[in-house]
Amino acid sequence: MVLSASDKSNVKGLFAKIGGQADDYGAETLTRMFTTYPPTKTYFPHFDVSPGSAQIKAHGKKVAGALIEAVNHIDDIAGALSKLSDLHAQKLRVDPVNFKLLGQCFLVVVATHQPAALTPEVHASLDKFLCAVGNVLTAKYR
């Protein structure tokens, strides 16, 4: 799976529209993920996972930041997220299936807030991008 030039342009364009709301999108993504897929909470036993919690806000901001970093270095996502990839492989070891779940929830957040921007083509590009990010984060698992 390779990001084409138009995929990259679609993703950059979408994130430009999201702008400063990215942190909120991150938090909402996590809330939706914890609500929709309860087993994902097993990775956050130390968290207050109630919607709007300070920890969800902070972590949502982290997740959004990582996605933005990937968008800004979309020609070399592996390079941009290398340290995060190490972290997930050595310390966090989140089962790979969960990245798809997070991705699905991010797509839903974008769909609810930017329905006009999420055309079928942009949807496809964003889905590919989120897969690519997930692949990078699990690349060093074994």
Added chain:
Amino acid sequence: RLLIVYPWTQRFFSSFGNLSSPTAIVGNPKVRAHGKKVLTSFGDAIKNLDNIKATYSKLSELHCDKLHVDPENFRLLGDILIIVLAAHLKDFGPACQATWQKLVGVVAHALAYKYH
């Protein structure tokens, strides 16, 4: 969107004519008609929430024996449906999404249930 986001799903629709681009897919009348069929079928599940397996029993056999569809495709379709709902409905909060993800999961399971 299923055919655009996961293009390999087009393998089941070689009789649908032009699926060569997102524009072609969006404008394809066979795609539209099939979308109507699928959503109408979802409506049947909602009318029979206590008995979804029975509701889909024959369809499950059809998808296995005649259509030869990998059940993974039902999960892909379910996820896409959720995103479409999210884009169109005014109120699609976390609890609503969670419920609908469960429903599409149950439908996917029911459609796969008679596979052998």
